[in-house]
Amino acid sequence: MDFRRLWVAGLITNFGSFLTFVALPVQMKELTGSVAAVGAIGAVELVPLIVFGLYGGALADALDKRALILWTEVGQGLLCAALLVNALLPEPFVWPLYLVAALSSALVAVQRPALDSIVPRIVPHEHLPAAASLNSLRWTVGGVAAPALAGVVVAYAGLGWAYAADLATFVVSVALAVGLAPSPASHEAAKPSWRSIAEGARYAWSRKELLGTYAVDLAAMFLAMPLAVLPFLADELDAEWSLGLMYAALPTGALLVTLTSGWTSRVHRHGRMVVLAAALWGLSVVGAGLVREVWLVLAFLVLGGGFDMVSGIFRAAMWNQTIPDELRGRLAGIELLSYSVGPQLGQVRAGAMAAWTSVRASVWAGGVLCVAAVGVLAVCLPKLMTYDVRTNEHAVRMRAGRALAHPPGP
Numbered sequence: 001m002d003f004r005r006l007w008v009a010g011l012i013t014n015f016g017s018f019l020t021f022v023a024l025p026v027q028m029k030e031l032t033g034s035v036a037a038v039g040a041i042g043a044v045e046l047v048p049l050i051v052f053g054l055y056g057g058a059l060a061d062a063l064d065k066r067a068l069i070l071w072t073e074v075g076q077g078l079l080c081a082a083l084l085v086n087a088l089l090p091e092p093f094v095w096p097l098y099l100v101a102a103l104s105s106a107l108v109a110v111q112r113p114a115l116d117s118i119v120p121r122i123v124p125h126e127h128l129p130a131a132a133s134l135n136s137l138r139w140t141v142g143g144v145a146a147p148a149l150a151g152v153v154v155a156y157a158g159l160g161w162a163y164a165a166d167l168a169t170f171v172v173s174v175a176l177a178v179g180l181a182p183s184p185a186s187h188e189a190a191k192p193s194w195r196s197i198a199e200g201a202r203y204a205w206s207r208k209e210l211l212g213t214y215a216v217d218l219a220a221m222f223l224a225m226p227l228a229v230l231p232f233l234a235d236e237l238d239a240e241w242s243l244g245l246m247y248a249a250l251p252t253g254a255l256l257v258t259l260t261s262g263w264t265s266r267v268h269r270h271g272r273m274v275v276l277a278a279a280l281w282g283l284s285v286v287g288a289g290l291v292r293e294v295w296l297v298l299a300f301l302v303l304g305g306g307f308d309m310v311s312g313i314f315r316a317a318m319w320n321q322t323i324p325d326e327l328r329g330r331l332a333g334i335e336l337l338s339y340s341v342g343p344q345l346g347q348v349r350a351g352a353m354a355a356w357t358s359v360r361a362s363v364w365a366g367g368v369l370c371v372a373a374v375g376v377l378a379v380c381l382p383k384l385m386t387y388d389v390r391t392n393e394h395a396v397r398m399r400a401g402r403a404l405a406h407p408p409g410p
Helices: 002-032 035-062 065-087 095-122 125-156 159-178 194-206 208-224 227-236 240-259 261-266 270-290 294-320 325-356 359-380 382-386 393-405
Strands: none
Touching (some): 002 095, 002 125, 002 227, 002 240, 035 065, 035 194, 035 227, 035 325, 065 159, 095 325, 208 270, 208 325, 208 382, 227 240, 227 325, 240 294, 270 359, 294 325, 359 382
């Protein structure tokens, strides 16, 4: 019941958040006309994400996860209300966009470790890969529908309507989160401190296969994430109408993989799939930057979204099936940095490279760098490439522990 409630709340709030995800850079583009200013959104989100992501992981281990999820959701709703008020002004300000982006990043960084670490508590161990796929489905449904809708809403109704719809979704998600059962800290959990954060970091460093998943995802997102330049790419292709579809293309590919993800349960060498999918993501971005027909750009973005989801499914399976409960929050904070800092830095990279060279060069060159970096990491991290969930000592220990805690009935 709790997983269902959490899933529905996430679906609703993700739908609204994607509306703002499209509206915010569009508003920045309208107010400044600068590709660098749009890319700078990622820069202002970076420091709060790093600081609060690490400390948020420690909080998730030491405090009630339900309370963290609930109150950070309330905070996100208030920030969305601030964007709405600013958009309704006769002359909206630029600085609130950066301020809200930074504060929202901090709240996401505190909330996400609690969300990630609560799932293994409410879902049986053998069903965790399926839960990861369902959570991905939740994200992709909002990611497909909301950006396409946002393009229409922003173009024909205005930015205010996009922010108002996002605010409404937070009201609903908060109401659902209130009904979650308490999820207090485990008895073995350390109190939140920089020492406990360092303990989590040492554990992550000792697990080179986990370290590899972080490194591969960070490289792929930093070097090949093209989101910051999509408004300008649509203009360059003389297809402004396609912007919403471009934002929706990546989640569409992810959705297609999620809906057909039954095959993932038959794959045991998860590390190899993480590496292969990340390299194919980079190749897809290369294609999107080189072609000149908008429908081909969309097709390559769909492919890229699919490969990124494949990588995400196997990363999540490795994390959820091998990390001890008392460390899940802190490791989730480190995971957050790997899959969130990368895209934020990627926005800065894409915007700066586009300003220095061109929009299209920023896209395809980032894809080339991604493929090269993933290849180097595969060579340097052999434990990632040899990981097998059937024989990995940490996965075996986790399965045994769950079997003792939940013995089969008579």
